[in-house]
Amino acid sequence: MRNTASFAGQVLDQPQNILEIEGLQMFFPILKGFLRRQVGSIKAVNDVDLSIRRNEVLGLVGESGCGKSTLGRCILRLYEPTGGTIHFDHGGERFSLLDLKKHEMRKMRRSIQMIFQDPFSSLNDRMTVKEIVGEPLLVNQVASGRELEDRVERMLVRVGLRPEHMRRYPHAFSGGQRQRIGIARALAIHPALVVADESVSALDVSVQAQIMNLLKELQAEFQLTYVFISHDFGVIRYLSDRIAVMYAGKIVEIAARDELLHTPRHPYTEALLSAVPRVKAHQRRDRILLKGNPPDVSNLPKGCAFSERCSYAKDICSNQVPVLRGVGEGHQAACHFAVEIKLRGI
Amino acid sequence: MTKLIEIKNLRVHFDVDEGTAKAVDGVSFDIGENRVLGVIGESGCGKSVTAHSILRIVPSPPARMAGGQILFHPRSNGGVQAPPVDLLTLDPKGEDIRKIRGKEIGMIFQEPMTSFGPLHTIGDQIMETIITHDRTSKAEARTRTIELLRRVGIPNPEKRVDDYPHKFSGGMRQRAMIAMALSCSPRLLIADEPTTAIDVTVQAQILELLRELKEATGMAILLITHNLAVVSELADEIVVMYMGRVMERAPAEELFNNPLHPYTIGLLHSIPVLDGPVVRLEQIKGSVPSPCALPDGCVFHPRCDKCRQGVCDGQEVPELKEISPGHWVSCFPQPGGRGL
Amino acid sequence: MIQALKNLFVPNRSPELDFRASQFRLVWRKFRRHRLAKIGMVGLFVMYILATFAEFFVPVDPRQRHREYVYAPPSRIHVVDAEGRWHWPYIHGRTRTLNRETFRYEFPENVGVRYPIHVLVKRTPYHLLGLVPLNRTLFGTAEGAPPLFLMGADRMGRDLFSRIIYGGRISLYIGFAGVGLSFFLGCLLGGISGYLRGRTDEVIQRFIDLLLCLPTLPLWMALSAAVPRDWGVTQTYFAITLILAVVGWAGLARVVRGKFLALGQEEFVLAARAAGCSDARIIFRHLFPSMASYLIVSVTIAIPGMILGETGMSFLGLGMQSPAISWGVLLQDAQDLVNLAHHPWLLWPCFFVIAIVLMFNFVGDGLRDAADPYARV
Known part of the structure; x- marks a missing residue:
């Protein structure tokens, strides 16, 4: 079992990691009563270690409430994490994101951008497309005036829109086109790392494919690193190089894409894969039907958070929290029996 | 196979500021007893409006029932088959349609959170449906409610029956919703995006439950969804809709193994699947047109790879034709291509 | 400029212009379809013109006996x-x-x-x-x-119509002035409350609760008792405005705070923060413009409240006093029932108050319906 400290030391020697997250915690206080006393906390992200390699697409998959979106927002410090560290490697320098002052962090945001989920609420209706896409360039003093317009125009054309769309307001666009605007906004400033939070979930199937293909092309073209967050294993498989599975605020398994899909080492990954509905009806196999629901993250069970729903659970599972440990080449899983049990992939 | 419901050339138009939106424009299909018909399509294709038209719960205005028939075959009464009722001729607020809603046709919605009123317990709300339709005593309704909740897999139904909706999780609420829809043993269950708002592990549970219930009760299901995979899990027959029209209709296996309409093929190629090698997705170009300004000819032609100028974009709308037994396609025949 | 004005009034049919239509134009387009609101708008416009240029419109000097x-x-x-x-x-x-x-x-x-x-x-x-x-x-x-x-x-042989038109100056504009002031207070405190949240929010909210608990009438009485009797018309006018604003800002602050909290969760605000926008830019470029339509609606609905407030205070002798002319002052003459029975025309100012309040409410209704141009049927 690798302990986290030596793990972090190792990564230091490998500058191919663009982002290193260690022991990240995001606990939201539950306040009650007139005096706003804290009566508990929602452990949305609970002790997450994760490193993201340069130019890779890391897929973050999990069910609603597992903390994947919160984790994504913590990377940009849209939420202020309550514990842990995030190191960002940029331009040969290593920044500790959580220690940066507010204005320093604002400057850092030109290198870390986000693509949002909802193509409707993520664009300000009161601004023209030019103002929306140009905003990151403007506030970061990258470009202004004629140059800003040129860059916005080039970006719009690149994401499949037309230059004359610049003067329009968002209400003139369909969901897919709005998502293209959102992508243009995130990429106009040439970030190094892009967090895409359920960016294709709200789109229709035919448009979803367009946007996924676009995201793939842009990644190669701009040498981007993506953290791609989704609940849809199909989408994650299509886009990611590595996949991390989250459950109840923790990463339960992480591995290269095919490794994770074919030889999962965590029972939750197995169940999640099995639950995904498949198009080819004749290929339907015996499905693992999980009992119950994901646990309440403000009131976690004592041992493994998945133990109550797990068909492989033994005594130790309800007493001791399993640690994320190496179980193979670049493959880590947080299960007491990750090595012992044989699980079924796709 | 005895037909349970026949939809013939249904047209539902919405009068909006921008003009007339033809949400449903000449849709026909039928559902046999104990069969599952899946209707798939992207947002705005008219699948939900079709389903809501069956129960006559489309708000009108702005909607207008512009034509067609929805024939519902009532239960045979001691061997005598009563003539079918055209649901479109009924008064949407009248007594007749209310007798059919819930009793003959049940419905479950996408959003289990908003389907229950927050002020009454789950049990009270289900019991109310039973009492209105079957005129049973309160005690009997309660026993039946508990039985139903047990049936849909809610643990500890004796206790949970007195819980308020907010105490139920999303999946549980969807189960309760199904219990309510089943309370008067309807012969047709309309499931409108029943798993869209819930997580994939819970979705698997709900689909399994629907399959079981269908086997056990002998009801038919009309499953409306945008998710091809979900529909393939459950449906015997599938209708593909686009911009208010039926593009293709075929038995499930046939549709997935031998799709004929370019739109169906495009859809199948757009979904990222878990099987097979990861290859670039073939996308359908363009986006869905405004329902107020439908293209002439075949509604799909501006986005179609196989579109032929002068044929597909003319004034003539392609008819839904039976190509092989049970397989219907609405596409102009391609010269030398795929037998259309 | 002329083209812009023309676009405002003549519905354009070009789709590209539609796509480029700003929020304001979409709201206006929807507002125009609201008949009552349009009538209200025209009525208010006429009333304000009459009151503003009262000297020109009155047939008789309102002070001449x-x-x-x-x-x-x-x-x-x-x-x-x-x-x-x-x-x-x-x-x-x-x-x-x-x-x-x-x-x-x-x-x-x-x-x-x-x-x-x-x-x-x-x-x-x-x-x-x-x-x-x-x-x-x-x-x-x-x-x-x-x-x-x-x-x-009236009882001194002064022309009531001319006095009503003159009185509109005080009564109609006190609505604007009072709302302007309470708008400022409401945006400031509501904004602070909604953006900072936490303890600050709690303190401000409890203060607003307290303010809303106090019955208006005694509060008016207490505050106007503090206004010296020997103040001139202008001074009293500003004092009354201040009183109305101090009592009236709380509701608006609630609206602003609620909107701040709701919009703060919207992805476009997160996107702005992710883009590196400063707090000031987020507040003034994103949050306030997004709630502008709601604010305008709240303000439109608050103005008649202010007008009624002034009329009520003056009617009770707490606000403006003769020789100042306001609708409340004019209505003081209508306090005596016997007098009113013999001279029913003394109630004319009342008609104007009702008409103005109704028109403001029609306009407010129309604006509220139009405020969200993206809402579908």
């Missing part, structure tokens, strides 16, 4: 004389006489002489708004002729 016309009922305007001949509209002089049976004064017309109502009639020179020198008013009888009492005269 006509001893021979005390409590005179409205003048009858004739166009046909006793012989059936048509004339330009005219009035007759009237003589105040005591009816020996009812012991009430009556005003029989002296049919002999006709006094025509002139358009742009000559007056003693005056300054419109204190700036533009003029010597004519829109209409009225010639100088020296019996004055035209459109809505009767």
Whole structure:
């Protein structure tokens, strides 16, 4: 079992990691009563270690409430994490994101951008497309005036829109086109790392494919690193190089894409894969039907958070929290029996 | 196979500021007893409006029932088959349609959170449906409610029956919703995006439950969804809709193994699947047109790879034709291509 | 500029212009379809014009006393004389006489002489708004002729119609001024409350609760007791405005705070933060513009409250005092029921108050419906 400290030391020697997250915690206080006393906390992200390699697409998959979106927002410090560290490697320098002052962090945001989920609420209706896409360039003093317009125009054309769309307001666009605007906004400033939070979930199937293909092309073209967050294993498989599975605020398994899909080492990954509905009806196999629901993250069970729903659970599972440990080449899983049990992939 | 419901050339138009939106424009299909018909399509294709038209719960205005028939075959009464009722001729607020809603046709919605009123317990709300339709005593309704909740897999139904909706999780609420829809043993269950708002592990549970219930009760299901995979899990027959029209209709296996309409093929190629090698997705170009300004000819032609100028974009709308037994396609025949 | 104005009023059919239509234009387009709101808008426009340029529109000097016309009922305007001949509209002089049976004064017309109502009639020179020198008013009888009492005269023989138009200056604008001030307070405190959240929010909210708990009437009484009696009209005016604003900002602060909290969760605000926008830019470029339509609606609905507030205070003798002219002051004359029964025209100011409040509410309704141009049917 690798302990986290030596793990972090190792990564230091490998500058191919663009982002290193260690022991990240995001606990939201539950306040009650007139005096706003804290009566508990929602452990949305609970002790997450994760490193993201340069130019890779890391897929973050999990069910609603597992903390994947919160984790994504913590990377940009849209939420202020309550514990842990995030190191960002940029331009040969290593920044500790959580220690940066507010204005320093604002400057850092030109290198870390986000693509949002909802193509409707993520664009300000009161601004023209030019103002929306140009905003990151403007506030970061990258470009202004004629140059800003040129860059916005080039970006719009690149994401499949037309230059004359610049003067329009968002209400003139369909969901897919709005998502293209959102992508243009995130990429106009040439970030190094892009967090895409359920960016294709709200789109229709035919448009979803367009946007996924676009995201793939842009990644190669701009040498981007993506953290791609989704609940849809199909989408994650299509886009990611590595996949991390989250459950109840923790990463339960992480591995290269095919490794994770074919030889999962965590029972939750197995169940999640099995639950995904498949198009080819004749290929339907015996499905693992999980009992119950994901646990309440403000009131976690004592041992493994998945133990109550797990068909492989033994005594130790309800007493001791399993640690994320190496179980193979670049493959880590947080299960007491990750090595012992044989699980079924796709 | 005895037909349970026949939809013939249904047209539902919405009068909006921008003009007339033809949400449903000449849709026909039928559902046999104990069969599952899946209707798939992207947002705005008219699948939900079709389903809501069956129960006559489309708000009108702005909607207008512009034509067609929805024939519902009532239960045979001691061997005598009563003539079918055209649901479109009924008064949407009248007594007749209310007798059919819930009793003959049940419905479950996408959003289990908003389907229950927050002020009454789950049990009270289900019991109310039973009492209105079957005129049973309160005690009997309660026993039946508990039985139903047990049936849909809610643990500890004796206790949970007195819980308020907010105490139920999303999946549980969807189960309760199904219990309510089943309370008067309807012969047709309309499931409108029943798993869209819930997580994939819970979705698997709900689909399994629907399959079981269908086997056990002998009801038919009309499953409306945008998710091809979900529909393939459950449906015997599938209708593909686009911009208010039926593009293709075929038995499930046939549709997935031998799709004929370019739109169906495009859809199948757009979904990222878990099987097979990861290859670039073939996308359908363009986006869905405004329902107020439908293209002439075949509604799909501006986005179609196989579109032929002068044929597909003319004034003539392609008819839904039976190509092989049970397989219907609405596409102009391609010269030398795929037998259309 | 002219094209922009034209676009505003003439519905354009080009789709590209539709796509480029700003929020404001979409709201306006929807607002135009609301008939009552349009009527209200026009009515308010006319009322405000009348009140603003009151000097020009009144037929009689509102402060001039006509001893021979005390409590005179409205003048009858004739166009046909006793012989059936048509004339330009005219009035007759009237003589105040005591009816020996009812012991009430009556005003029989002296049919002999006709006094025509002139358009742009000559007056003693005056300054419109204190700036533009003029010597004519829109209409009225010639100088020296019996004055035209459109809505009767009050207990000192002053023309009620002219007084109402003058009173509109105070009563209509106090709404704007009061709302302006409470708008400022509301945005400031509501904004702080909604953006900072936490303890600050809690403290401000509890303070607002407290303020909303206090019954308005005693609060008015207490505050206006603090206004010195010897203050002039202008000073009292500002004092009253201040009182109304201090009492009225709380509701608006609630609206602003609620909107801040709701919009703070929207992805476009997160996107702005992710883009590196400063707090100030987020507040002024994203949050406030997004709630502008709601704010305008709240303000439109708050103005009649302010107008009623001033009228109510003055009516009770807590606000403006004679010789200032406001609708509340005018209504003081209508306090006595017996008086009112004999001189029902004293209620005319009341009609104006009701009309204004209704029109504001129509406009507010229309704006509220139009405020969200993206809402679908």
